[in-house]
Amino acid sequence: MSHQLFDLRLETGPFPIIVYALAAVILVVLATRRPVRRWLPIQLLGALAGAGVGLILAWLVSDVWNSFGVALTLITRMWFALGVGGIGFAIAGLWRARAWRVVVGSASVIIFAFAGAIGVNVDVAEFPTLGSALGVNAIGKLALPAAQSTPTSTIPESLAQSWHAPADLPKVGTVGYVTIPGTVSHFAARSAVVYLPPAALVAGAPRLPMLELLSGQPGGPSNLITSGAMASILDRFAAAHRGLAPIVVVPDQLGSPQLNPMCVDSVLGNSATYLTVDVTNWITHHLHVLPSGANWAIGGFSQGGTCSIQLGTKYRGLFGSILDIAGELAPHHGSIPATIASAFGGSAAQYHAATPLSLLASGAPWTDTLGIFVIGQNDARFGVASSAVSKAAEAAGMTMHHLVSPGTAHDWKTVQFGIRTAMPLLGDRWGL
Numbered sequence: 001m002s003h004q005l006f007d008l009r010l011e012t013g014p015f016p017i018i019v020y021a022l023a024a025v026i027l028v029v030l031a032t033r034r035p036v037r038r039w040l041p042i043q044l045l046g047a048l049a050g051a052g053v054g055l056i057l058a059w060l061v062s063d064v065w066n067s068f069g070v071a072l073t074l075i076t077r078m079w080f081a082l083g084v085g086g087i088g089f090a091i092a093g094l095w096r097a098r099a100w101r102v103v104v105g106s107a108s109v110i111i112f113a114f115a116g117a118i119g120v121n122v123d124v125a126e127f128p129t130l131g132s133a134l135g136v137n138a139i140g141k142l143a144l145p146a147a148q149s150t151p152t153s154t155i156p157e158s159l160a161q162s163w164h165a166p167a168d169l170p171k172v173g174t175v176g177y178v179t180i181p182g183t184v185s186h187f188a189a190r191s192a193v194v195y196l197p198p199a200a201l202v203a204g205a206p207r208l209p210m211l212e213l214l215s216g217q218p219g220g221p222s223n224l225i226t227s228g229a230m231a232s233i234l235d236r237f238a239a240a241h242r243g244l245a246p247i248v249v250v251p252d253q254l255g256s257p258q259l260n261p262m263c264v265d266s267v268l269g270n271s272a273t274y275l276t277v278d279v280t281n282w283i284t285h286h287l288h289v290l291p292s293g294a295n296w297a298i299g300g301f302s303q304g305g306t307c308s309i310q311l312g313t314k315y316r317g318l319f320g321s322i323l324d325i326a327g328e329l330a331p332h333h334g335s336i337p338a339t340i341a342s343a344f345g346g347s348a349a350q351y352h353a354a355t356p357l358s359l360l361a362s363g364a365p366w367t368d369t370l371g372i373f374v375i376g377q378n379d380a381r382f383g384v385a386s387s388a389v390s391k392a393a394e395a396a397g398m399t400m401h402h403l404v405s406p407g408t409a410h411d412w413k414t415v416q417f418g419i420r421t422a423m424p425l426l427g428d429r430w431g432l
Helices: 002-006 014-031 036-064 074-092 099-124 156-162 230-239 271-286 303-314 336-343 348-353 356-363 380-395 412-430
Strands: 174-178 192-196 210-214 247-250 293-301 319-325 370-376 399-405
Touching (some): 014 036, 192 230, 210 271, 210 319, 230 247, 319 380, 356 380, 370 380, 380 399, 399 412
Parallel strands (some): 210 293, 293 319
């Protein structure tokens, strides 16, 4: 029963509708206080005051304090206003009310706040289930397949033609945590998440392409499973391609949700070496993957998207494809001066050399690389960076696709769109 409760959908299905309906019913009950002509105007004034407070709070959080590093959408701001407005309506009706109205009004404060929170979550898709909202997920430790020999050269185009799915092919892949030690980098990473598609779970499994995928900051590897729906998207892709899909490794590039080593080697941590040496060595020795280069891709969301273009260009030859979902124009750790001081030893030249635009220009032409850039239609703040970097990639000779997620912003719906629409492009490159 507890597992079923944790699986309760918070952003789709009947649950949001039930919450909204309950809030509406309570609103009607509170509005019937007699005499209505006297109390309804007072309650409406309370609602207007609350809505105003909600809009001000949203403005402060988004535009003044920049608490989340992104601008809140109009829909999210609306739900802020509605939630706090409902609370104002309830509080305004408590004065000199009967005992039962005080009880209902007090309880409605929680209901209105919850309805507002549900509305915000439907917009950003941060918590798809109750379990994810409570920090509980069903990801366990992954049982790794037997150790494989060193990969040999394989023509990717032959995979779709040569692969014959066995009768016992699983319908879905499997996901689990693994430990990837920072042997060379000494980077203190959290557990990584690995997705193995159905074709990787059978006897005589073929060597498969590999996608190294990075979450945003703050966050961690599991976010791409719980909020990004990565496994289910890849399962659907595999189902349409006889169980073939990439093996996906989601390492931790941060060390902690609130840290940002910016995917460079510095006093903040040798994140770049961890991701390009320790993680890739572990992949080669533990997973049945094709050789690096054209068969490998790196991608990520937000800070992870910035990392993908940084590492995909700086470590040329390691990754043949780059998936940048709503990445930034440059790595940052606070202001530009603070970034230069904290991770680049005070050297502005080193900082500029580590930016995606500089890396693209210095390595041109990129005729051997596929670049996929994804942005939410309503993501104004990160949209400027995505446009600039994608244009620079195209000018530098990269095979470039710029995809816009309709009606979404800097949120997990954009991530889901990005993974879903990028997979056919990557699949064509990999011969899946």
